Amino acid sequence: MEFKEVIFSRKSVRSFKNKAVPEEIINDMMEAARLSPSFQNKQCWRFVVVRDKNIIKELALRSGLVSKVNFFIKDAPLVIVACADPAKSGIMNEQDYYLVDTAIAFQQMMLTAWNYGIGSCWLAAFNEQKVREILEIPKKIRIVALSPFGYPKEKKTVYEKALKVFAGSKKRNTFNKIVCYDKWKF
Numbered sequence: 001m002e003f004k005e006v007i008f009s010r011k012s013v014r015s016f017k018n019k020a021v022p023e024e025i026i027n028d029m030m031e032a033a034r035l036s037p038s039f040q041n042k043q044c045w046r047f048v049v050v051r052d053k054n055i056i057k058e059l060a061l062r063s064g065l066v067s068k069v070n071f072f073i074k075d076a077p078l079v080i081v082a083c084a085d086p087a088k089s090g091i092m093n094e095q096d097y098y099l100v101d102t103a104i105a106f107q108q109m110m111l112t113a114w115n116y117g118i119g120s121c122w123l124a125a126f127n128e129q130k131v132r133e134i135l136e137i138p139k140k141i142r143i144v145a146l147s148p149f150g151y152p153k154e155k156k157t158v159y160e161k162a163l164k165v166f167a168g169s170k171k172r173n174t175f176n177k178i179v180c181y182d183k184w185k186f
């Protein structure tokens with residue numbers, strides 16, 4: 001895909017085909033994250049790549065912040081958990097940059113996947129303690145996000161349709177609402 005097409009066509013995917021993501025693509029996704037910019041180039045991110053079906057099932061059943069809100073990830077052949085070591089990033093203007101660093105890297109990873117036709121969905125509604133337990137992630141590491149990855153299923157699952165209410169509308173604000181020129185004019 002052209003770069004612009006990758007950015008403009010991206011959307012969250014919550015229904016997946018039962019087809020593995022090839023190793024070379026996973027490697028490219030990791031490379032895209034590895035090359036991301038970061039606070040003082042400290043590269044605080046750490047990624048747990050989960051392909052074990054039993055662990056994915058456990059995450060699907062137990063990772064939801066509310067009940068089984070992440071149940072749809074059960075069909076994904078791959079789940080990646082984006083973690084960070086806050087001690088390896090920094091704070092400026094009272095802003096924690098481990099979140100920014102890891103978000104940039106994870107988004108680069110997601111866009112690289114999309115370039116290969118592989119969908120994903122940023123998940124924030126997870127129970128950090130549960131994910132920590134399942135994946136044996138140490139306490140000093142924060143879990144920033146997780147996402148399923150896989151080839152999109154043409155037909156959306158009932159579960160995905162139901163989740164739309166929680167995920168919010170896909171509508172975007174107009175330019176006027178998000179951009180002003182020269183001085184703050186909102």
Ligand SMILES: Cc1cc2nc3c(=O)[nH]c(=O)nc-3n(C[C@H](O)[C@H](O)[C@H](O)COP(=O)(O)O)c2cc1C
Pocket residue numbers: 010011012013121122123124125126163167168169170
């Ligand atoms: C920080 C962040 C947190 C999100 N958390 C969730 C989530 O927990 N569950 C979910 O299904 N989608 C989640 N999403 C996906 C959004 O709902 C989705 O990006 C938004 O509705 C716009 O749709 P689109 O990605 O298809 O353009 C999250 C997205 C972001 C960026």
